[in-house]
Amino acid sequence: MANYIEELRALVGHRPLILNSASGALFNQHQQVLLQERTDTGNWGFPGGYLAFGESFKDALVREFQEDAGLVVQPLQLLQLSDQLQYTYPNGDQVQPINCFYLVKYVSGNLLQQVTNETTRLAYFDLNQPPTFFNEQHAAMFSVLQQHYS
Numbered sequence: 001m002a003n004y005i006e007e008l009r010a011l012v013g014h015r016p017l018i019l020n021s022a023s024g025a026l027f028n029q030h031q032q033v034l035l036q037e038r039t040d041t042g043n044w045g046f047p048g049g050y051l052a053f054g055e056s057f058k059d060a061l062v063r064e065f066q067e068d069a070g071l072v073v074q075p076l077q078l079l080q081l082s083d084q085l086q087y088t089y090p091n092g093d094q095v096q097p098i099n100c101f102y103l104v105k106y107v108s109g110n111l112l113q114q115v116t117n118e119t120t121r122l123a124y125f126d127l128n129q130p131p132t133f134f135n136e137q138h139a140a141m142f143s144v145l146q147q148h149y150s
Contacts, residue, residue, distance in 0.1 A: 023048030032124035043134035070112035
C-alpha cells in the first residue's frame with residue numbers, strides 16, 4: 001500500500017491529493033480508547049490509514065489496526081464520515097483525507113511493544129483527557145466519542 005502512495009507522490013510531488021482512509025476506536029474494559037503515538041509528528045491519532053487500491057474501508061481498517069497496533073479487530077459501526085478537512089504532513093505532502101471512523105471490537109492479538117515505521121507507542125486514554133492530536137480530523141473523531149460515550 002505504501003508503494004501505491006509513493007508511486008503517486010513520485011508523479012505529483014507534494015500537490016494536494018484526495019485519499020481515502022479508515023480509522024477505528026477500540027475501548028478497553030475501563031472505557032478508555034486506544035490511540036497511537038505517531039512517528040512522523042510525535043502526536044496522537046487513532047489507529048488506521050489509507051486504503052490500498054481495490055481495498056474497502058473495513059478491510060483497510062482491519063489491516064491498519066494489525067499493522068499499527070498488533071491487534072485484529074472487527075468494525076462494528078460507522079461513527080463518522082469526514083470529508084472536508086485538509087492536512088499537510090511534515091514532509092510537505094498535502095491531502096484531503098476522506099475518512100470513515102468506526103467503532104471496533106477486539107478479536108485477537110497483543111498490543112505492539114516495539115516501535116514501527118508509523119507507531120512510537122500505544123496507550124489508552126480517558127475520554128475526558130485528550131492528548132495532543134496530529135491533526136484536526138483526529139481531534140474531531142475524539143470529540144465524536146466524547147459526545148456519544150462519555
